Amino acid sequence: MNDLSxxxxxxxxxxxxxxxxxxxxRGLSDKALAWLFITPTIVLLLAINIFPLVWTIYxxxxxxxxxxxxAPVKWLGIDWYQTILTDPDIWAAMQVTAHFVFWTxxxxxxxxxxxxxxxDKKFRGHGMWTTIILLPxxxxxxxxxxxxxxxxxxxxxxFNYVVAFVTGRxxxxxxxxxxxxxxxxxxxxxxxxxxxxxxxxxxxxGLRSIPDxxxxxxxxxxxxxxxxxxxxTLPMALPFxxxxxxxxxxxxxxxFDMVNLLTGGGPGSTTEVxxxxxxxxxxxxxxxGYSSAFAIILFVTVFGLANIYVKALNRVKSx
Amino acid sequence: MSLDAHTPMPGRSLADRILRRGPLEAIATTxxxxxxVMLMQPVSLTLYSWSFATTLFGTVLFTIVSKVRE
Numbered sequence: 001m002n003d004l005s006x007x008x009x010x011x012x013x014x015x016x017x018x019x020x021x022x023x024x025x026r027g028l029s030d031k032a033l034a035w036l037f038i039t040p041t042i043v044l045l046l047a048i049n050i051f052p053l054v055w056t057i058y059x060x061x062x063x064x065x066x067x068x069x070x071a072p073v074k075w076l077g078i079d080w081y082q083t084i085l086t087d088p089d090i091w092a093a094m095q096v097t098a099h100f101v102f103w104t105x106x107x108x109x110x111x112x113x114x115x116x117x118x119x120d121k122k123f124r125g126h127g128m129w130t131t132i133i134l135l136p137x138x139x140x141x142x143x144x145x146x147x148x149x150x151x152x153x154x155x156x157x158x159f160n161y162v163v164a165f166v167t168g169r170x171x172x173x174x175x176x177x178x179x180x181x182x183x184x185x186x187x188x189x190x191x192x193x194x195x196x197x198x199x200x201x202x203x204x205x206g207l208r209s210i211p212d213x214x215x216x217x218x219x220x221x222x223x224x225x226x227x228x229x230x231x232x233t234l235p236m237a238l239p240f241x242x243x244x245x246x247x248x249x250x251x252x253x254x255x256f257d258m259v260n261l262l263t264g265g266g267p268g269s270t271t272e273v274x275x276x277x278x279x280x281x282x283x284x285x286x287x288x289g290y291s292s293a294f295a296i297i298l299f300v301t302v303f304g305l306a307n308i309y310v311k312a313l314n315r316v317k318s319x
Numbered sequence: 320m321s322l323d324a325h326t327p328m329p330g331r332s333l334a335d336r337i338l339r340r341g342p343l344e345a346i347a348t349t350x351x352x353x354x355x356v357m358l359m360q361p362v363s364l365t366l367y368s369w370s371f372a373t374t375l376f377g378t379v380l381f382t383i384v385s386k387v388r389e
Contacts, residue, residue: 085368094367098359297371301358304351304378307385311344 053299060293067286080293090294092269093277099184100191100259100273101252105245107192112199113241117233119200120207137197145261148190152176152262177263180270187259187271191252199244206240207233239316246309250302274298343384350377 028036060081063074084090119130136144151159154172164171176186210233218228256275259265265272265280272280278298282291354374357366 081371085371086364088364091364091367094359095361098361101359300371300375300378301355304374304381305355307378307381308348308351311348 056292056295059289060296062289064289064292065286066282066288076289080290081297083290084294084297089269090274090277093272093274096184096269096271097253097255097273100187100255100271101249103185103188104191104195104252105248107188108196108199108248109241109245111192111196112244113203113237115196115200116203116207119204133200134197136194137201139194141194141257142261144190144194145258148186148193149177149262152186154178178267180267183263183267183271187262190258190262191255194258195248195251199248202240202244202247203237206237209240210236239312242312243309243316246305246312250305250309253302253305254298338387340384340387340389343387344381347377347381347384350374350380353377 061076063076115133119126151157154160154175160171176182214232215228218232254275255273259271259273260276263271265276278291278294281287281294351374354370354377357370357373360366
């Protein structure tokens with residue numbers, strides 16, 4: 001039986017392929033076939049990623065408003081960028097974001113590395129403990145937001161009762177989500193609770209990648225455990241820690257869902273991170289051109305950080 | 320005399336030694352990091368105003384130098 005007759009009987013599901021089609025596909029070069037397969041992906045990527053980005057860049061130079069789509073669109077140049085970059089309110093939102101990013105990254109890194117260091121020691125039931133520690137990371141941010149809103153309730157919330165039990169003050173005497181001093185820390189606590197396991201996983205991968213013979217050589221040289229930690233463990237796990245720091249930094253810079261569910265940016269604007277300011281400008285004030293410019297500023301920042309992240313990732317890969 | 324990785328090769332100019340991907344990427348990364356810090360610092364509104372330009376410059380520089388030879 002020759003190849004053509006064999007291929008003419010090829011079926012896709014219940015539909016037999018036409019011999020003419022098979023012959024035409026066979027006539028294509030490898031490069032043409034590769035293009036044939038990759039074209040739908042490229043078209044999809046252009047349609048849902050590149051086009052909206054280019055369109056947002058265009059809108060950021062105009063006075064377009066999505067709720068007045070028939071109004072004439074006026075070209076404003078870089079006016080919105082100048083407005084945003086000289087606005088003290090946006091600067092304040094950036095500082096709220098900085099507080100959130102800095103403290104979540106610090107807490108998650110310290111706790112995550114500490115947990116990874118403990119879990120890396122083989123002990124009875126360490127697999128079970130790893131699974132339990134990883135549970136918060138597997139939940140949806142929407143679920144976590146609602147769940148912690150109940151935990152932070154001054155009347156019935158478990159968090160207030162635990163704090164009251166430890167400190168001795170009344171459980172209903174403070175509101176984590178309603179107090180201007182406490183609410184920035186309330187969102188930090190929730191993010192740290194949810195994402196410390198992720199940092200732990202990355203650090204654990206770093207710790208497990210250190211070969212045992214290095215520790216054995218250090219033991220032979222009579223290096224203390226403290227010296228082994230500072231001279232072997234920490235330097236060799238550092239690229240992985242850097243990776244976790246960058247990844248969490250980028251993710252928290254963009255944080256929206258959890259903060260929106262917990263506080264919605266309040267009380268006042270004490271937890272109004274950049275993405276919440278952006279959402280308010282875009283979908284409450286309907287300043288589409290302005291919010292597009294703001295989105296581009298945030299995008300360039302995240303893109304710049306992502307470049308550093310990829311560089312760190314390549315360094316880890318090359319190890 | 321032994322040659323190690325840090326010994327400058329005869330005939331290679333200063334520009335050849337500096338215009339490599341590694342050092343250029345490090346410069347671009349530093350500029351991006353400086354831009355991000357300027358964006359989020361609480362000290363000066365002027366620094367905040369220049370943060371976007373700095374980050375954009377660093378990002379464009381990084382994109383260009385990542386194509387330079389090793």
